Amino acid sequence: MAVTGIIGKKIGMTQVFDEKGEVHPITVLQAGPCVVTQLKTAAKDGYDAAQIGLVEFVKASNLTKPMTGHLKKTEAPPMRELREVGVLAAKEGEAEVKAGDRVLVDLFAEDKFVDVIGTSKGRGFAGVVRRHGFGGGPKSHGHMFQVQGSIGASSFPSRVFPGQRMPGHFGVDQVTVRNLRIRGVDLEENLLMVEGAVPGAKDGYVLISKPKAPPRERRGFGGSGTVDPLKASKKASAKKK
Amino acid sequence: MSIHPVMQRLAEKLKRTDLPEFAPGDQVRVQVKIKEGDKERLQAFEGLVIAINKGAQGTFTVRKMSFGQGVERIFPFNSKVVDRVEKIRSYRVRRAKLFYIRSLRGKAARLKEVDREHAKA
Numbered sequence: 001m002a003v004t005g006i007i008g009k010k011i012g013m014t015q016v017f018d019e020k021g022e023v024h025p026i027t028v029l030q031a032g033p034c035v036v037t038q039l040k041t042a043a044k045d046g047y048d049a050a051q052i053g054l055v056e057f058v059k060a061s062n063l064t065k066p067m068t069g070h071l072k073k074t075e076a077p078p079m080r081e082l083r084e085v086g087v088l089a090a091k092e093g094e095a096e097v098k099a100g101d102r103v104l105v106d107l108f109a110e111d112k113f114v115d116v117i118g119t120s121k122g123r124g125f126a127g128v129v130r131r132h133g134f135g136g137g138p139k140s141h142g143h144m145f146q147v148q149g150s151i152g153a154s155s156f157p158s159r160v161f162p163g164q165r166m167p168g169h170f171g172v173d174q175v176t177v178r179n180l181r182i183r184g185v186d187l188e189e190n191l192l193m194v195e196g197a198v199p200g201a202k203d204g205y206v207l208i209s210k211p212k213a214p215p216r217e218r219r220g221f222g223g224s225g226t227v228d229p230l231k232a233s234k235k236a237s238a239k240k241k
Numbered sequence: 242m243s244i245h246p247v248m249q250r251l252a253e254k255l256k257r258t259d260l261p262e263f264a265p266g267d268q269v270r271v272q273v274k275i276k277e278g279d280k281e282r283l284q285a286f287e288g289l290v291i292a293i294n295k296g297a298q299g300t301f302t303v304r305k306m307s308f309g310q311g312v313e314r315i316f317p318f319n320s321k322v323v324d325r326v327e328k329i330r331s332y333r334v335r336r337a338k339l340f341y342i343r344s345l346r347g348k349a350a351r352l353k354e355v356d357r358e359h360a361k362a
Contacts, residue, residue, distance in 0.1 A: 012248045014297050016255060021274075021321035028251060189247060202245070 002088035005209030006032045006103050007054040007081055010118065010198050011191075016183055024195050026183045029116075031192040031208055034103035035076045040084070050087050052103050053079035054205070074099045081205050105185050105192050113179040113214045114192070118199035118206040119172060126170035134165075175199035179211055252297035257319050260326050263301075265290050266334030266352065271303055271316060272324040283324055286314055289332070289352075291339040304342065311343060331357040 009030040015023050038051040053076060060068065060078040071079060087097050108114060128134040128148040137143045148167075152160050177198060184193035198206060244252075263269055270287040288305030291313070304313045316323050332352035342350055 011245050014248065014252065014255075015317075017317075017319055017321050019321075023317070023320075028248060030247065186251075189250070191247065191251070 003036070003050045003052065003085045003097055003103055003107070004088060005052075005083070005085035005207055006034050006105065006107055007052060007083050008032070008116075008192065008206045008208045009054070009056075010200055010202055010204050010206055012202055013197070016193070024183060025197070026193045026195055027180075027198045029192045029194065029198065029206065029208060030190060031105045032103055032190050035074070035079070036097060036099050036101040036103065037071060037074050037076050037079075037082060039087075039097065039099050048087050049084045050097050051082055051084050053082045055079060056081075076100070083207050085207070085209065104187070105190055106187060108182060108185065108192065108208075108210070111182065111210055111214075113181055113211040114194060115176060115178045115209050115211050116180055116194065116198050116206050117174060117176045117209070118204055120175045120199045121171050121201050123171035125168065127167045128165060131167065131170040132165040179214055248297070255297070255319060260318065260323070261328050263290055263326065263328050264331070264357070265293055265337055265339055266332045267357075268329040268332070269303060270327040270329060271314075272327070274322050274324050287329070288312075288314075289339070289342065291342060293337070304339075331355050 011028045011030055013025060013027050016026050017023055033055045034052040035055055036050050037053045040047060040049040040051065042048050053071070055077055056079070058078045058080050063071075063078050063080075068078070071077075123130065127146050129136045129146040134148055136146045137149065139145060148165075151164050151166070177196070180194040180196050180198070182192065183195050185191070186193075192208060200206065267290045268287070269290055270285050272283045273286055275282055275284050286303060286305065288303040290301055291304045292302040294300045299318045300315050301318065302313055302315050304311060306312070331354065333355040334352065
């Protein structure tokens with residue numbers, strides 16, 4: 001069975017030490033368990049995909065009737081969050097993906113990295129300094145602090161160019177973080193530990209998927225084989241003696 | 242703020258259990274792993290525990306006087322650099338963070354020794 005992603009929930013951050021004793025910041029994600037609730041096919045829907053739902057404790061009475069009806073088709077448990085993920089062609093000896101299949105974290109067994117899609121924290125109506133990283137004005141000498149200043153020239157062009165960055169709503173956007181290194185998998189508790197930050201607040205839903213463009217394998221890949229060029233030459237000369 | 246139960250379980254899994262219990266005001270010797278080329282050796286860092294920060298990412302601060310210069314090192318409890326911690330003796334202290342000791346020198350920085358283990362029993 002092969003789908004390309006799994007629905008998760010951000011739980012929190014902590015730190016872990018690796019074998020070398022170095023510390024890494026990690027985000028703990030609840031990843032699944034998920035159930036395939038519907039299969040979309042090229043013949044019927046125009047594209048191939050699997051709709052999966054995150055199994056969690058949801059009261060059946062809290063679901064809308066259309067949702068209940070939809071889940072009833074595959075006899076899936078009550079769920080709140082449904083997402084679509086891609087389907088990979090089944091390898092030899094593997095069954096094709098079908099509705100009702102379970103999707104678990106072991107999906108990433110062969111991957112070193114994952115992509116995570118989440119919804120960023122809402123910041124309301126934010127100014128330009130916060131929203132676009134403008135420098136702001138001087139803090140003293142009778143000036144204002146966080147204003148953007150001029151937004152264009154005068155009589156020519158007599159208008160503001162489209163795309164001028166201004167204050168406005170910031171946050172609650174879909175944000176994708178690519179190639180977060182997997183630092184641990186807990187199959188019992190369905191946890192996935194990834195290195196680095198993940199968009200959104202705790203308890204926010206995220207879509208974890210196989211990396212679209214993982215880093216190429218090269219020297220130093222995986223972090224362990226990094227060679228300090230200065231020390232490498234030293235070691236080589238030491239061996240000659 | 243409460244800790245998520247999953248985070249709590251994870252912290253317990255990652256927690257290091259081989260270190261002895263010690264408290265601020267204890268004199269400890271921390272055996273620090275030092276890598277020299279391919280070899281690894283231990284170096285002792287002996288001093289007074291002046292602060293302990295609890296939690297999953299907890300640390301403890303050890304202060305010592307080195308040739309008249311105060312030196313402090315902060316060790317994470319889970320650090321792999323810390324090979325072991327030996328508790329040497331305990332002093333009577335009345336607060337959890339002993340930062341005031343930084344401004345004291347010589348006679349003023351003395352502390353009274355206590356036998357904490359037997360006092361409890």
